[in-house]
Amino acid sequence: MNTSNCRLLFRLSCCLIIASVVATGCGALHGGDKSSKTEDHTLIYPKTRKSDHVDDYHGRKIADPYRWLEDADSPETTAWVKAQNELTFGFLKSIPQREAIRKRLTELWNYERFGTPRQRGGRYFYSRNDGLQNQSVLYTAESLDEMLDESLNGKPRVLLDPNKLSADGTVALSGRSVSDDGRLMAYGLSTAGSDWQEWKVLDVATGKHLGDHLKWIKFSSVSWTPDNKGFYYSRYDEPEEDEKLTGTNYFQKLYYHRLGDEQEKDTLIYERSDEKEWGFSGGVTDDGRYLVISVWRGSERKNQVFIKDLSSDGANNDAQVVELITGFDSQFAFVGNDGEKLYFHTDFDAPRSRLIAVKISEPQRADWQEVIPQADEVLQDVNFVGERFISLYLKDAQTQVKVFDTAGKLLREVELPGIGSAGGFGGRREDRETFYWFTSYTAPATIYRYDVETGKSTLLRQPKVDFDPQRYETRQVFFKSKDGTRVPMFITHRRGLKLDGSHPTLLNGYGGFNISLTPGFSVRNVIWLEMGGIYAVPNLRGGGEYGRAWHTAGMREKKQNVFDDFIAAAEWLIENKYTSSQRLAISGGSNGGLLVGACLTQRPELFAAVLPAVGVMDMLRFHKFTIGWAWVGEYGSSDDPAQFDNLIEYSPLHNLKPGVHYPPTLVTTADHDDRVVPAHSFKFIATLQAAQAGAAPVLIRVEVKAGHGAGKPTSKQIEEGADKLAFLVKVLGMKPTLGKSEARNPKSETNSNE
Secondary structure, three states: HHHHHHHHHHHHHHOOOOOOOOHHHHHHHHHHOOEEOOOOEEEEOOOOOOOEEEEEEEOOOEEEHHHHHHHOOOOHHHHHHHHHHHHHHHHHHOOOOOHHHHHHHHHHHHHOOEEEEEOOOOEEEEEEOOOOOOEEEEEEEEOHHHHHHOOOOOEEEEEEEHHHOOOOOOOEEEEEEEEOOOEEEEEEEEOOOOEEEEEEEEOOOOOEEEEEEEEEEEOOOEOOOOOOOOEEEEEOOOOOOOHHOOOOOOOOOEEEEEEOOOOOEEEEOOOOOOOOOEEEEEEOOOOOOOEEEEEEEOOOOEEEEEEEHHHHHHOOOOOOOEEEEEOOOOOEEEEEEOOEEEEEEEOOOOOOEEEEEEEOOOOOHHHHHEEOOOOEEEEEEEEEEOOOEEEEEOOOOOOEEEOOOOOOOOOEEOOOOOOOOEEEEOOOOOEEEEEEEEEEEEEEEEEEEOOOOOOOEEEEEOOOOOOOOHHHEEEEEHHHHOOOOOEEEEEEEOOOOOOOOOOOEEEEEEOOOOOOOOOOOHHHHHHHOOOOOOOEEEEOOOOOOHHHHHHHHHOOHHHHHHHHHHHHHHHHHHHHHOOOHHHHHEEEOHHHHHHHHHHHHHOOOOOEEEEOOOOOOOOHHHHHHOOOHHHHHHOOOOHHHHHHHHHHOOOOOHHOOOOEEEEEEEEEEEOOOOOOOOOHHHHHHHHHHHOOOOOEEEEEEEEOOOOOOOOOOOOHHHHHHHHHHHHHHHOOOOOOOOOOOHOHHHHHHHOOOO
16 A cells, blocks of 8 residues: 555645736736836736625625636636736746746756656556656666666666657646556546546556546545455546536545446445545555545544455445544554554654554554654654664654664664655565655755665665755754744855845745645756855744644644744844845745735735745635635634634735735746636735735736646746746846856856845
8 A cells, every 4th residue: 555645645635745018019918007117117917807796704894806817717817817927928038037047947957857666566667757858757667777777778668658648748647556466557647737637547568558547536546456456546526517627626435446347337435425525545455455544624634544344345345434543633644554453653642743553453542552652853754664664754854764663663764865855665564675765955856775674775866967066055043933933944055155135035935734844956946046046944833844733833823823933034034144125035835825925915025026826815715616625624714703803814815905015026826726726816916916006016927737736847847937036036136147157157156146
């Protein structure tokens, strides 16, 4: 059972992981009623019709004049998006440095990247991207030696190339599961970034497809039965045509699909018609004896666990589903089993998590056994591989990896290269090897093989990027938030930086859904460093860096703590002479888009640029669309009077005020985002453009045939990255030197921002 995939799907289901415009002819676009003057041109914003729509929230009248923008496919919205994009792209293309930035991004992005290998039935499966391919290609090899063949002369063999499925690279591989014998592979495809997936089945040996084709799957992996004749998966009922991208997702159901059958013949394993919010993730244990069903509800990472005994199951899947752990009071992530003894990674009675064992014959909580106790660090993940528990911890947002035996005795710690993040370590109980990756802010993911018995790590693949990481350093500092809470922050910049307050700085944050922000490589951020910028990431409350208490300190009525932490990080950077308000930009995506949107409204004078991406901006209506209802546990709901009072206080959309000088802002979203629907960004930018009193540009960039971010083609990532960086160069007044030779010249770096 791929337990890490199940945990990832549970997380995904709950959260959320930039010349003169007048000269180009865009200035007269639709004769807008609001304009913004920059130092060399005037932006005339498209007219956005205001309606008289008003909602009554518990006796309080709240206007929603741009409600019509929630209909993303209406002719009026389509025309509005076209007008906004014409204005935005005209502005961005007029920035002289944009083309040089795009070229440098392309140069840096053109490096070979590998995914972490997995072994099934004597075959290895892994992904590889030669550099600029829009989607990574899936390969299979008969051995490690074959996998490492540099010639790639037919071995390893291409198993699936998503780049051949669409001309523009917008069809992405969204999941895969190989049968125990390594003979068959089920895989999911996502089109234009949608969360909706279609699953098919491939014969590994021949590369030919079977006839199986499953639809309307979302927030689900698949798990094969021991006989390799079928698998379990979860799906929703087919929505109405006009509800596919915005309709709420309720009543998920767990099915069994037998190979060769039409989907309508699939066996319904479990549903709850009385519980519309319940979702189901089913995984078969490595020994094939049990189907373990994680029952999730909302975003609080609290779930129930049901089981189905496959050893007593008939051909018709008639064994009963039994409730093992109930109550939705804690998180229970299945790790593996030893017969009827099931191991769970849990925060039950352990806010920083531990490993416990639950016997099916003795399910009472008093009989649960502790295997690995809670530590000072946060236990983030556990894998049962080679008769050992490989456990990933976070210590001040940095990865530690420890190995325990089945009795919970510490055997060793895996030595990692430095400050960074590690992941992987997947496999099965009988495996004697596993694979992992390590990355940092200045080093892309390097792949290692780990011998579980000896504890030896062997380097498999180290990407070669046209970038010198030795010229940069990452520090971790701690600062105090408004209420005195100690908060960590990573800061990456060139070595020998002079702290004189002059450096352009990009402050990125998230702060929600128990998600931890740990060090990771980004080509766009590397370009930012080359241009003389500083990149800073605070680990805000609401995240998972310090366990349950850290998360709950940034939820619901305590959400303001997250914004206070981020603002305090900005003030610390200014006070300690890294930057100034005139050189400080902030960015965040999804829940991070909410973060920077709220900070924009609360402290507009503190920031010189704002980059909200696919943000949750309308806190009164987020739960009305797709999976948004699942975030009520994190945010609260406007349907509740007390929670409404809290939400209205910080909702970015509802706290924009006319007559305020807001900083330059580039909102980014996508037309097919069915996680955080684009209406959030549409209504926010329409309101911001109407409210803006200053000269700073406030623009929106709407990507077409894209979604919340997963599976976005490399070409689109490069274009969007170039736009964002060019926007920052323009509004921060930067004059960087770009290019391989210039970027490596210390003299040019010293003067890059003069």
